[in-house]
Amino acid sequence: MHLNTVSHGMPDNMKHQMLDNICCPVCKEALSLKAEKENDVEILAGFLTCKKCKFDYLIQEGIPNLLPPELQKTM
């Protein structure tokens, strides 16, 4: 989810467009974003919640952890 715009950049609203083709790795349902920390170009922290299985996938330091839920603790 790196959305830096220094020299090959995109409009600011592109960071939300980047979510267009993201989905739950398990049920493939769409994810809804709750951004907790963001700058002009990138979502740094927050959650992506699966609309079907309701699992919260964590975004940390600009990278969403989209490993299947049962494996997140051991990974």
Add this chain to the structure above:
Amino acid sequence: MKPLTGMVLCSRYAYSGIMKDEEIIQVVKKHYSKVATNGTGCCDSCGCDAGPEDIGRMIGYSDEELANVPEANLGLGCGNPLALGNIMEGDTVLDLGSGAGFDCFLAARKVGRSGKVIGVDMTDGMLELARKNAEKHGFGNVEFRKGYIHQLPVDDNSIDVIISNCVINLAPDKLAVYRDAYRVLKKNGRMYVSDIVLLAELSEEQKSDPDLVAGCVGGALLMDDYLAIVKKAGFRVEILHEDRDISKIQYDGLPLMSLKLGAYKLPAPKVAGVTS
């Protein structure tokens, strides 16, 4: 991703018996976390002196490509998937096992501002490196996701081109990888892969040797078996190149080669007299 010469000789993991899928994933993860930290694919004691740039040149990258984001080249590929087919401006590209992002950044140049590149990797260290490299070089059209390549966090029918460089051999379930790749590709989407395949069967001991598994050998399949899996996933397959010399140069003469293939998601042909 590949081992360098001598890796076979310096097993660092005590292990015996057949590995389960989750064990394979952990072995691969542990190895590439270390590579991400050390910045090289080489084990500590192998004594090989080929750097990532030398390896990059040997496996098909141009000097211009190697100069794009040099610190993202860890010398872990077995080919240049970007050279295998056209990546067009505006395309959405997915890299399976994106590592430090080297191939993603090359693809990002090709797709331009109207396209985007998604890298998926399961190793935190690699993802952190990739993100730092993207930030340093200002790639706004590249994003990285932590995930498994056999359970992609990517929508159906949303990707124009998939690339993967010497990674699928590391996956315990290669059919699941190709099936998920097929799922996320758009109709007429294409996949360009460089991967290690075997020319002769390995022993059970070799298949379970963690160093060989992490080094792209232990989990590799015989070429015919590999191609059968790609076809079973639904793809039309085209062999684009075979590199048998790579075995002598980088794999201690083990019976393997680097296979470059194109895999195409085409609509099912219409069969006369059959309606669906």
